[in-house]
Amino acid sequence: MKKLLDDPAQAVDDSLRGFALAHADAVEVRFDPTFVLRAGGTPPGRVAVVSGGGSGHEPLHAGFVGAGMLDAAVPGAVFTSPTPDQVSAALQAADGGAGVLAIVKNYTGDVLNFETGVELVEAEGIEVASVVVNDDVAVEDSLYTAGRRGVAGTVAVEKIAGAAAARGDDLATVAALAERVVAGVRTMGVALTACTVPHVGRPGFELADDEVEIGIGIHGEPGRHRVTASGAHDITRRLLDPVAEDLELASGERVLLFVNGMGGTPLSELYVVYARAHDLLAERGVEVARSLVGSYVTSLEMQGASVTVLRLDDELTELWDAPVHTPALRW
Amino acid sequence: MKKLLDDPAQAVDDSLRGFALAHADAVEVRFDPTFVLRAGGTPPGRVAVVSGGGSGHEPLHAGFVGAGMLDAAVPGAVFTSPTPDQVSAALQAADGGAGVLAIVKNYTGDVLNFETGVELVEAEGIEVASVVVNDDVAVEDSLYTAGRRGVAGTVAVEKIAGAAAARGDDLATVAALAERVVAGVRTMGVALTACTVPHVGRPGFELADDEVEIGIGIHGEPGRHRVTASGAHDITRRLLDPVAEDLELASGERVLLFVNGMGGTPLSELYVVYARAHDLLAERGVEVARSLVGSYVTSLEMQGASVTVLRLDDELTELWDAPVHTPALRW
Structure with missing residues (x-):
């Protein structure tokens, strides 16, 4: 294996450190637990849009954090779901007081860990809506999935939900628009x-x-x-x-x-x-x-x-x- | 060899056709001879900035055609210099009446074919300045080069020269700025x-x-x-x-x-x-x-x-x- 990496166990953190240095105008990277936050945070009173999943799919999701798209992203290890505590930390940090939309690709681990993370922050009074992306028509069930997998269509869901949040739509409206993208x-x-x-x-x-x-x-x-x-x-x-x-x-x-x-x-x-x-x-x-x-x-x-x-x-x-x-x- | 191509002899044209369809807001692709022109052309009275070279380095150069960077790009066959008639057609089409800066990566074929293309349009009264990019410190002379090769630093030359042309600098000033980037x-x-x-x-x-x-x-x-x-x-x-x-x-x-x-x-x-x-x-x-x-x-x-x-x-x-x-x- 030849890769431009040092310790494979540190590859995601090393990459995120470079990402943070290169894009300090748009993002801030937090560690322990790891997530990526929009620089300056979600504008107060706006719905926050958060996504995440295993690393190895860059620029998804961290590359889409910034004005008009995601307020936070949660990168797991390579091809591994982020943990519930990463998810809850990101949801909490992203909340701007108007609730959070969580966009989840349909993989069993992602769906479960996002559910747990969402429960943790709902217990603290933050309103969260979730949408599951399942755009891959190739197979019905798969190695890591019940139902269809979530793949590249996620970019459209994140862009359109982020734009709806940016124009000031409320959480129910942002979630309904995300569902409309998923449906189409x-x-x-x-x-x-x-x-x-x-x-x-x-x-x-x-x-x-x-x-x-x-x-x-x-x-x-x-x-x-x-x-x-x-x-x-x-x-x-x-x-x-x-x-x-x-x-x-x-x-x-x-x-x-x-x-x-x-x-x-x-x-x-x-x-x-x-x-x-x-x-x-x-x-x-x-x-x-x-x-x-x-x-x-x-x-x-x-x-x-x-x-x-x-x-x-x-x-x-x-x-x-x-x-x-x-x-x-x-x- | 597995590639997402059909006839290898048509690969550059096929790709440019997709490129033109996807980016009709920024560019227009002309064939026979082949070059890429900024949509709407160079604003009248502004210096035009043109570059080119062999294909296979995408998005260089065609991907940098548009407002604030290149006014035209000349793609050769894969890893092959564009022909003098491609160069002259692009220079002529790009000229907005204030002259053209040609940015050339330092490869023997590119330098020669740009020189000939420039002579053809100068004969028709278009003023052209040329700058040769040679940023690669690895080797002095090489397989295709006398002197150092022009590589990724070309992006900086094209961006900065394009910005100078966009703010209204005259040809000598745009060329001097491009030379300053090459030097640094x-x-x-x-x-x-x-x-x-x-x-x-x-x-x-x-x-x-x-x-x-x-x-x-x-x-x-x-x-x-x-x-x-x-x-x-x-x-x-x-x-x-x-x-x-x-x-x-x-x-x-x-x-x-x-x-x-x-x-x-x-x-x-x-x-x-x-x-x-x-x-x-x-x-x-x-x-x-x-x-x-x-x-x-x-x-x-x-x-x-x-x-x-x-x-x-x-x-x-x-x-x-x-x-x-x-x-x-x-x-």
Whole structure:
């Protein structure tokens, strides 16, 4: 294993220390327990939006902390849920007096530990609403999940909920908007290579030199099936078709198209996938009204990509377009 | 070779088509000859800033086209200089009546083809100044270069020259500022793995499982030496020390610290390198006043990173901070 790390047991803390130094204008990192807080805290009277999960998916979630998106993020160890005390500390620190929305990716450990963390702060009188993201259409149940996994669609949930909180919506409204995004967003991914968790030291699975895994999870969990590598057009179709069918996309609809890199795939290839997905949506009469292309929800150095489609309406579009100032997303 | 591409001969065009679709608000892509133009063109009366070079380093250069940075970019084939007719078409299209600054990375082919392209448009009465970036301290001459190579420091040259043009500086002033950045910026990189050029189909070199190459070029050109992989602290010191010594950095100076990913390295590892480099500069009494962390000047899917230091003064800091609205850099 070759990585730009020192002690694997310290890799998450070492990385967060660099992150804090590089982005002192947007974030503050607290240790013991570890969480990331928006610089200056949540503006008083605004709903706070908090998310978290295992590390190894950077920039998710810490990279989305800042004005217009998350007020706090809770990074666990690599591919490991954050602990309940991390969650409760982050919720408490983020609360600006108007309650907190917790955005949780649907993995058994994340859901349980967020539930416990939420109970702890509710006992202290802080109001919390939770939304569970389960956008991955690849498999129903999986290695770490009852139901569908939460993957790249989480970025849209965090952006839109954060924008609603920033404009002053109350907790029930912010939560309802987050649920609307969850209801309208679907994703499917592909892996070309496996990644290596630092403290494990070897790749999580093996793929042959000419093989790709369709429907891969963001921790290398098994997908739908392995196929012979066949080029961007064929692979993109295998990702986009199940997404479009699950959403029951109809001609004339407007969507956000998000092509996400898994960490080790060049940006130039993501744009090729984006062009193919754009064409396939056009064939269905679907208009791509907004887009995002880049490595935002990664699996360490895995090579691969995912295709996410979010059904847009005027309000979701306006919230997507609203200003955001975070280390990883800024406009 | 597994890549998210179709015909390797069409990979650059396919990717640019996706890029144009995803960023229609910031850029326009022209084909035959191929170049990327800022949407709406250069504002009349402003100096235009143009750069270019081989593809495979995305988001460099096309990702930096937009308000406050580049007015046009000229992408060649993968790791291949753009042709003189591409260069001249881009210079001509970008000119807003106040002349054009051409920013060229120091590779023999780029320098020659830009020179020819510049001569073609000067013959039509367009005023052009050129600046050659040669920030790589690793080697003096190399496979494709007489003198030092131009690498990640190019981002700083493009950002600061673009900001100067945007505030209305004349061509001589924009060129002088770009030269000031070139004089004060140094970079050194490391490779953990090689990358595969699509139309070649096999990795450009071989590294043993426990070996890294210090001083690597962005096309996989040989660096200074290979060493046994030894962790982030040791590797960062091997990159930062030659940079700091070449710049003759003194205690009390202020710098921009830029940790750049080569394409296949996770963001989390770049932050570890950033933390280490920050510490090493602090030991020298050097203040990191600005920072950039991410994969901005890549070598396809190569795993590795580079460390860039730019000596700052008040004016360069102000120009770095000025608003920028491009696909890859936005604030």
